[in-house]
Amino acid sequence: AQKVTQAQTEISVVEKEDVTLDCVYETRDTTYYLFWYKQPPSGELVFLIRRNSFDEQNEISGRYSWNFQKSTSSFNFTITASQVVDSAVYFCALSTLLWDRDDKIIFGKGTRLHILP
């Protein structure tokens, strides 16, 4: 069965520090997608990034960067020079392309990130 593990339940860092959110996944599929979503205190779920299983290039978007390593089944998310506005719950997710299974899209339980001023 597919699984997404976000071992860090809650993290607190001081503003301007760098922070990495871990995501480890399990799947028997060779083709799949990985995602990160942000849920700020206002409650909505905001899509941040999608990465397919054939693309192991790291991605950088401003202060955000993502490190995808198939060898360790990890898709970690780093925020550089964190800001208070980064305080949110972050979810990692895994999607298969096979739609005859109930576990086609699996979310981790989330990491609550507190950025302290």
Add this chain to the structure above:
Amino acid sequence: NAGVTQTPKFRVLKTGQSMTLLCAQDMNHEYMYWYRQDPGMGLRLIHYSVGEGTTAKGEVPDGYNVSRLKKQNFLLGLESAAPSQTSVYFCASSSPGTGVSGNTIYFGEGSWLTVV
């Protein structure tokens, strides 16, 4: 630029009452979902639909029914609300495929439901 819209945003129900949550998407997505989010439980899939007129059970379907009569709408019904159904409900949609946004789930803003 509406995306996924849910109504109502907030509702308080008495035990045993019924209600319907409405979801509409304007992105022409084939797939639609209903999730619930509870503290410490993450997002759990209630029901989903892979196309107009089709629905399927997710991880926690008991106590809920759904219908997808039109491609853009996905309704979630609670026939007899119970306190255990107090939660935040999220509707979402996506399209299959490997295109730019293929398989990416887009969420509505959430509906806060309290059953007393």
